[in-house]
Amino acid sequence: MSTSPSWGGPAWEKRVRSSARVRRASGKSVLVTGAAGFVGMHVAAALKRRGDGVLGLDNYNAYYDPDLKRARQALLDRAGVFIVEGDINDAALLRKLFDVVPISHVVHLAAQAGVRHALTDPGSYIHSNVAGLVAVLEAAKAADPQPAVVWASSSSVYGLNSKVPFSEADRTDRPASLYAATKKAGEEIAHVYNNIYGLSITGLRFFTVYGPWGRPDMAYFFFTRDILRGKPVSIFEGPDHATVARDFTYIDDIVRGCVAAVDHAGKSTGSGGKKHGQAPFRIYNLGNTSPVSVSDLVSILEQLLKVKAVKKFVKMPRNGDVQFTHANITLAEKELGYHPTTSLHSGLKKFVRWYLEYYSTSLSKQASEEDRSISS
């Protein structure tokens, strides 16, 4: 027996139209998928603040604490952003959204994120990162007018590359995790939709993004929780105790990069520009260009939290993690005007301030207990 969808109807359409209404000259009407997620919430809020019409879509899955996603939704609700609850694989829902509002841009952030979880639930990566991306691109190419698409790829596509810093032209054919493989597959699939249907598509390879309202499955987040609880933190080490490092990138810098990519999407200048009338197909690194070791990350957290961490140094497990990432951002600087400004110390200071405030309430303390099972 087919159940009626949880979306649709006059009141629902009214909320969709109001949320997507453009409130500034030359404003854009943007669909942000994954809007209840960490990056999605910040990007949706930034676009709304400048007067764009913004509509969200998210399935509020339980990969990590859905209460945190609901709390982000409440923030966007107050800003006038409606997040439609649904799955990006729901073709009828996507078609309905494009029918109800003239969407000019899609910022596609919905995905199964996280590198290590792929060992536990590989199917979720195919469902959201491959099938889900195809569903979004199918809806975009069928829409009239077609929206420009900006979507999140990942630094993990550089896989086992040893030449740093990573540039967009470097090889990406040796993924270390299923997550990375689905993001690489996404880049190839996006190229097909640019080639056949002339979709303007910009892929953004984010480098380990962190900040307030972040993800409990990421190390900076659960390290903070465990340090405060006096629980041991496992610091991964490479072969011969070599450090493991990431080009940690603060959320506000990533948001500026995403908004610049939206504004640049329609233009045909720069790499992948219009050739023989072809719509642009571009890929950019969005990183911080200053990798920091995990061990130094923990030291900064100890200093900010004023608590000594209980440290365990363990050999990096074969779980799909790579030893280091480091972004060459020359192309994004030149074509998007992307210039990261936040050091890890100052970014973590803002995260810790948010963390202490958010988890100070009893309700969210209980939530953080539930979260632990995912990230430990």
Ligand SMILES: NC(=O)c1ccc[n+]([C@@H]2O[C@H](COP(=O)([O-])OP(=O)(O)OC[C@H]3O[C@@H](n4cnc5c(N)ncnc54)[C@H](O)[C@@H]3O)[C@@H](O)[C@H]2O)c1
């Ligand atoms: N945070 C990082 O360090 C980082 C780094 C590189 C790339 N990325 C990519 O950036 C994007 C956003 O990441 P994030 O850190 O905000 O993660 P997140 O998990 O907080 O956000 C993703 C959101 O998408 C939603 N979602 C997942 N599958 C869906 C589906 N099938 N239908 C509808 N909604 C679905 C989730 O409920 C979640 O709210 C993802 O594509 C991720 O792979 C993130």
Ligand SMILES: O=C(O)[C@H]1O[C@H](OP(=O)(O)OP(=O)(O)OC[C@H]2O[C@@H](n3ccc(=O)[nH]c3=O)[C@H](O)[C@@H]2O)[C@H](O)[C@@H](O)[C@H]1O
């Ligand atoms: O840039 C990306 O594309 C990715 O960024 C993020 O992945 P990562 O860079 O792996 O971040 P994260 O898990 O926080 O581990 C941070 C560091 O701590 C190390 N790490 C981890 C766990 C632990 O217990 N100990 C440890 O040392 C670990 O080895 C690593 O060196 C996103 O989650 C992912 O969605 C993906 O998009």
